[in-house]
Amino acid sequence: MIADRIANGFSPFVIPFLLGMAFVIGYCIVGMVRIFLQLPGEDRKKFLVSLITPATIWKNVRDLFLDCLFHVKLWKRKALLGYMHSSIAFGWFMLIVLGHIEVALFLPHRLKTFYYPIFFNYFVAEEGRTLKGSVFFFLMDFFLLVVLSGIILAMIKRIRSRWFGMRRTTKLTAVDTIGLYSLWLIFPLRLLAEGFTAHISGGSFLTMPVNWVVQHVFSSPGFFDNNLHMLPTWWAYSIDLAVFMCVLPFSRYMHIPAEMMLIPLRNAGLKIRNARKGFAKAEVYSCPSCGVCIDACPMTVKKANVNYSTVYLNRQIRRGNEEKIEEIADKCLMCGKCSTVCQIGVQGPELRVAQRAVRKYAVPGDFSSVNTVPLTLSAGQGTGNVAYFAGCMTALTPGISRGVESLLKKSGVDYKFLDRDGGLCCGRPMLLAGRLKEANQIMAKNREIILSSGCDTLLVSCPICYKVFKENYDLEAAGVKVVHHSVYFESLASSGKLRIEHDLLNLVFHDPCELGRGSGIYEQPRNLLALAGNLVGAAQEKQMSICCGGSLGSLTLNFQQREDLTRNALKNLCADVPDIIVTACPLCRSTLRRYADRPVLDIAEVVDRFAVTGGLERSA
Amino acid sequence: MIDFGFQKAKSSTVNLDNVDMRLYYALAEKEPDIKRCMECGSCTAACTSGPFNGMSLRQVIHGLQRGTDVRQMVSGCMLCGKCSMVCPRGINTRHLLLTISRIYTK
Ligand code: SF4
Numbered sequence A: 001m002i003a004d005r006i007a008n009g010f011s012p013f014v015i016p017f018l019l020g021m022a023f024v025i026g027y028c029i030v031g032m033v034r035i036f037l038q039l040p041g042e043d044r045k046k047f048l049v050s051l052i053t054p055a056t057i058w059k060n061v062r063d064l065f066l067d068c069l070f071h072v073k074l075w076k077r078k079a080l081l082g083y084m085h086s087s088i089a090f091g092w093f094m095l096i097v098l099g100h101i102e103v104a105l106f107l108p109h110r111l112k113t114f115y116y117p118i119f120f121n122y123f124v125a126e127e128g129r130t131l132k133g134s135v136f137f138f139l140m141d142f143f144l145l146v147v148l149s150g151i152i153l154a155m156i157k158r159i160r161s162r163w164f165g166m167r168r169t170t171k172l173t174a175v176d177t178i179g180l181y182s183l184w185l186i187f188p189l190r191l192l193a194e195g196f197t198a199h200i201s202g203g204s205f206l207t208m209p210v211n212w213v214v215q216h217v218f219s220s221p222g223f224f225d226n227n228l229h230m231l232p233t234w235w236a237y238s239i240d241l242a243v244f245m246c247v248l249p250f251s252r253y254m255h256i257p258a259e260m261m262l263i264p265l266r267n268a269g270l271k272i273r274n275a276r277k278g279f280a281k282a283e284v285y286s287c288p289s290c291g292v293c294i295d296a297c298p299m300t301v302k303k304a305n306v307n308y309s310t311v312y313l314n315r316q317i318r319r320g321n322e323e324k325i326e327e328i329a330d331k332c333l334m335c336g337k338c339s340t341v342c343q344i345g346v347q348g349p350e351l352r353v354a355q356r357a358v359r360k361y362a363v364p365g366d367f368s369s370v371n372t373v374p375l376t377l378s379a380g381q382g383t384g385n386v387a388y389f390a391g392c393m394t395a396l397t398p399g400i401s402r403g404v405e406s407l408l409k410k411s412g413v414d415y416k417f418l419d420r421d422g423g424l425c426c427g428r429p430m431l432l433a434g435r436l437k438e439a440n441q442i443m444a445k446n447r448e449i450i451l452s453s454g455c456d457t458l459l460v461s462c463p464i465c466y467k468v469f470k471e472n473y474d475l476e477a478a479g480v481k482v483v484h485h486s487v488y489f490e491s492l493a494s495s496g497k498l499r500i501e502h503d504l505l506n507l508v509f510h511d512p513c514e515l516g517r518g519s520g521i522y523e524q525p526r527n528l529l530a531l532a533g534n535l536v537g538a539a540q541e542k543q544m545s546i547c548c549g550g551s552l553g554s555l556t557l558n559f560q561q562r563e564d565l566t567r568n569a570l571k572n573l574c575a576d577v578p579d580i581i582v583t584a585c586p587l588c589r590s591t592l593r594r595y596a597d598r599p600v601l602d603i604a605e606v607v608d609r610f611a612v613t614g615g616l617e618r619s620a
Numbered sequence B: 001m002i003d004f005g006f007q008k009a010k011s012s013t014v015n016l017d018n019v020d021m022r023l024y025y026a027l028a029e030k031e032p033d034i035k036r037c038m039e040c041g042s043c044t045a046a047c048t049s050g051p052f053n054g055m056s057l058r059q060v061i062h063g064l065q066r067g068t069d070v071r072q073m074v075s076g077c078m079l080c081g082k083c084s085m086v087c088p089r090g091i092n093t094r095h096l097l098l099t100i101s102r103i104y105t106k
């Protein structure tokens, strides 16, 4: 049986641990309450309701396990990285849980002491060899081994990050470094401490050999007469835990408690409304500085831009460094790749838009003088339920709208061209600049024009327009379906209204950020292209595709800086030696063309080349 | 005076002594790009807003160099970015416009 070894169940070495624990719990409770209070009223209500809704409760529990303990997303990325993180998180979790179970089973009267499960092996003695405890001894050693293996991998990762699928890791702050070393030390110290007491408390395959070594090294007579020699290692273990818990709130390890708050907030469906408060704060503090977003960010092809990746935005927001926050907020392309790869789901672009939105402009945008009457009048004329909105950027690349018009004619679609003689901007660039009031003015005018056309399908060529029409115009409610031309012509082709002859050209598809990651459209353009030619792959594509560098999301990247990004995107696209680079965005097309060594065309132009006049329906 | 059937045009000489350049210099410090502009007018030709509200970045830049008030014109920019796509001098026109919008002290 296992029994108390220390009659009063206390030893002063637990004090550092208790103080550290009290500090960290107090800090986190205050932090959580503050985040909650910073939420706007309706968000607060939404959050509370979600906490008692069975579906979200289940989702919260599942996400807490899958994300915080098992790091499923990292596993999918790179198994070794996933193992490293989950072995530490899950192993530690199991040590704590098993510690509590041990106390509950063997010494239930000690359950109310906070420290017993942590320092169990110090306080107990095994009386007679029973099998009862040995399962636990084995499990405890097993999970300790799991954690230790993770720690060893973490050490290797500091030197050989490439083995873990990462080219660059984050630079640590001073506090992070203290946190890192104290975390690494916790488990070897625990092993040592338990090794010193294993002949009394019992142990298993890890602690017993350590105990054997200890007994032999310190075998001078009288050393084991009292048990005082055990104390130094237990003190060290407790102090190290205390150090870790004291630096935790100021280091990246804050992500451990913060993520527990973030998951329910996210599952409640909250959105970022302020870059510093409430939900955004939970996101920022949940970032463990894993650095995965650094390699993902297209800006980092230039070394200097590493500091503008999302991990450093989070760090600067935590520090409150206004100047840096502004700079980082303005540089980003808003391509969304960091959010895609982030295990926590930190919304890099949304955080930045929220930050941009607090800026004051002495000259506000004013579009009241824009006269939309001629546009609404011409939109109202003609027949056809399909209204084509080429977008202002397409005006610089008229080949695209020519291709679209030609394809519409070939498939016998009756349409009207809303902005043949020029139209307004869709408002998304203004939105991305954080100027919501201005964007709303533009959007209201455009909406009026679109609705006056009486169409039921709004065909667009620009993914930037597509995204904002879908998300901010509320057109579906007015009975207007928004569709991008790549999707539209794919459906015409599959229904036989458009016939395309196959050619032997090798085509690669560049996913425009707003169409791919922004709107989740990856397959239709590829299906359509496969009809016209031989589709080849890019080195990174679909969710992982690389922004062309022309994005209007960035406010400060200049022409010269963008060149490197574009060249990098082109290199990525030419991995399989395509004959033609195909995209589905006027801005990508213009940008890529600037430095490409082979033709860059829009999908409408390419398909139009191989589309046969008169599809099945018309020849029938 | 003999009537030649035409008149001398009003002088279009610009007297720079009478021009208040403070705003332009303040701007050029923040946004040195502006000094690279050669006033070719490509931005204006490509402008989305121009046909609707008379927005012309070339005129804005010119106006700043001549000390005139460009606020009303600047307020008509939709930030669509076409000007930056066509500018032969590679000026980050959108950021320039945003900075102009911020530099006025109401
Ligand atoms: S933002 Fe996400 S990907 Fe980037 S360091 Fe933080 S957790 Fe990692």
Ligand code: SF4
Pocket: A296, A297, A298, A299, A308, A309, A310, A332, A333, A334, A335, A336, A337, A338, A339, A348, A349
């Ligand atoms: S949105 Fe794109 S450009 Fe911006 S930080 Fe994320 S990965 Fe980098």
Ligand code: SF4
Pocket: B036, B037, B038, B039, B040, B041, B042, B043, B044, B057, B058, B061, B083, B086, B087, B088, B089, B090, B091, B093
């Ligand atoms: S296109 Fe560029 S160089 Fe030409 S006027 Fe406009 S800003 Fe100046």
Ligand code: SF4
Pocket: B043, B046, B047, B048, B049, B050, B055, B056, B057, B076, B077, B078, B079, B080, B081, B082, B083, B084, B093, B094
């Ligand atoms: S960004 Fe402004 S100035 Fe430039 S083309 Fe668009 S509307 Fe005109």
